[in-house]
Amino acid sequence: MNNREVEKKIKKAYSQITAPDIIDSILSDCETQKGNVVMMEKKNKTPLFKGLALAAMVLVVAAGIFGFSYYEMNYKAVSTIAFDVNPSIEMKVNEQDRILEVIPLNDDATTVIGDMDLKGSDLDVAVNALIGSMIRNGYLSDLANSILISVENNDPERAAQLQQQLSDEISQLISTNNFDGAVLSQSITDDQELRTLAKEYGITMGKAQLIQQVLSVNSLYTFDNLSKLTINELNLLINGQNVSNVTSTGSASDKNYIGKDKAKQIALEHANVSESGVSYCDIHLDYEMGTMVYEVEFYANGTEYDYDINALTGDVLHVESEQKSSPSQATGETNIPSNSSYIGEAKAKQIVLENAGVTENDISNYWIEMDRDDGNIIYEIEFYAGSTEYDYEINALSGEIIKSERDQENDHYYSSGSSNNSSSSSNTSQSTSSITADQAKQIVLNHASLSADQISGYEVERDSENGIVVYEIDFRSGNYEYEYEINGTTGAIIKSKKDIDD
Structure with missing residues (x-):
């Protein structure tokens, strides 16, 4: 039998046994050989027999060690x-x-x-x-x-x-x-x-x-x-x-998508804004509502716009605009910072309760959500205490109070119903604003290019922000939800938002 055949037989044998089998075999052979040596010593005390017995034991142990090492090198996943x-x-x-x-x-x-x-x-x-x-x-x-x-x-x-x-x-x-x-x-x-x-x-x-x-x-x-x-x-x-x-x-490929330039073009055309009128713009890929989107944020003509554009199809999934006195400043980091840096929801809640001078037991309808606004990551917090509604925006990193509003609940005007039901404000509401709720409704319908019979779930609420009377209007049409804030004195659109209705 040549060396190659011997190697094949060894490989086959050791592929069918495990390390514990080898060790047990070695120990068993050692005990057998030890017994044989003792018997041989009793029969013959010559050094020759002692040497042969010792050599046999060494060969058995060596063979076992070789086999175990061979298994470890060739059959164990490391x-x-x-x-x-x-x-x-x-x-x-x-x-x-x-x-x-x-x-x-x-x-x-x-x-x-x-x-x-x-x-x-x-x-x-x-x-x-x-x-x-x-x-x-x-x-x-x-x-x-x-x-x-x-x-x-x-x-x-x-x-x-x-x-x-x-x-x-x-x-x-x-x-x-x-x-x-x-x-x-x-x-x-x-x-x-x-x-x-x-x-x-x-x-x-x-x-x-x-x-x-x-x-x-x-x-x-x-x-x-x-x-x-x-x-x-x-x-x-x-x-x-x-x-x-x-x-x-290397860099991940975005060639499967419409690209940043195309996303920007879609957003500007939708907002009816020219390239020359834009003073600040930020575009980056994100993942929202189960799809990859381009988030396009830009400032033009006193208004800040936020768009979500489907990165594959170019469809406008979300649009929000808000009047601003100055454009948002780029922070140099468009992605949200590490979670370990946030103050946490519990700390944010503690800050607003202390500022409002109320306790946990005093509040109801508490709501908190993390969002991004003007390049900052914020906690938006709302709750009621007695007859007062509180609205806060808290910097998620520093805990600074960015926005604080409170309104008496009995000052609110609220109406809901189908699109065919016209909403009218109370005498008090009309006496403190220059436009009616019906006029505000017509303003938002004109802006959305919709008629009254094309919408449903119409809701209007009269509120006050920074001393200005506003109408907050929500409704649905097709697959979209619309949200508006209308200046109750001038009829100007303060904020508009359009989202996929999920």
Whole structure:
């Protein structure tokens, strides 16, 4: 029997046994040999027999150690490597960087793997095959060029080496004549919460960890929503920020979308504003209402406009305008800061209650929401105490009170009904304003280019803001909700808002 045949028999034998089997076998052989040596010593006390017995024991132990080492090197998974694009693939790799198993985690991954049998292949061979298949099948392209590499290994130094090696290799593979790729890479450790989330949403631990990192930058998202996004979409949301534990090379492609210039053009045309009339403009991609949107904020002619434009179709999903004495100032950071920087809802509530001079037991109908206004992240807070309604805006970072309003509830005028029911204010309301509720209604209908029979759920409320009488008007038409604030003296539109009715 030649050496090659011996090696094959050893491999076959050790592929069918486990480390505990080997250890038990070694101990058993040692006991047997020990008994044989004792018997032989009783029969023959010569040094020759003692030497042979000792040599036999050494050979048995050595064979066991060799077998155990062979198993550890060839059959034990020491690294788990995950590739995420939209296809999500996991690979189990041994100490010699050979593939033990390739696991598809979704249907797209099954398409990528196809009929390839990568078991036993070198890691670099498997990487070339999988990336090539992703490009051929259109998962990596000029329209969506991002991939996430995640490495799990108990040795942090080895994990970092693999992460760098794979990042460099894949960057070269996806930087083709047709497009330049963007690579996100990270090392992960075994975390039970992460593992549970990954299993629940059917994604890799690597993608689950990346989503957690995005949430740490913008807590207005949810894990459920982000789990549905591709890596390219997540990379666009990160937008070049330094996300902890994630290394990034290249830029995520936005060529699948209409682009910032087109989004700006749509918003300006909708607002009937010329480019020359705009003194401040900020545009960035975001994820809202289950779709990627361009948030377009600009200031023109004494009015601040906020638009959400569907990034794929160019549809106007949301529009809001408000009269401002001066344009918003860019902060240099359009994305929401880390959640750990916020004062928190409890602290914001404490601030407004102390300012209003009321206690927790005094209030009712308490409401709080986080929002963005004039480049600031704020808490909007409303509640009642006795017959007084309180409205606050609190800077979410500093706790500063940006806005504070209070109104006596019995001063409010409110009417609701169908669009065919005209609303009229009380004698008190009409005596303190120059326009009636019916006139305010006609103003908003003209602005929205709608007739009374095209709307439903019409509501009007007379209020006072900074000493100015205003009409707050809400209604629906088609798939949209409309909100207006009308100056009760001049009839000017102070604020208008149009949203998809969800």
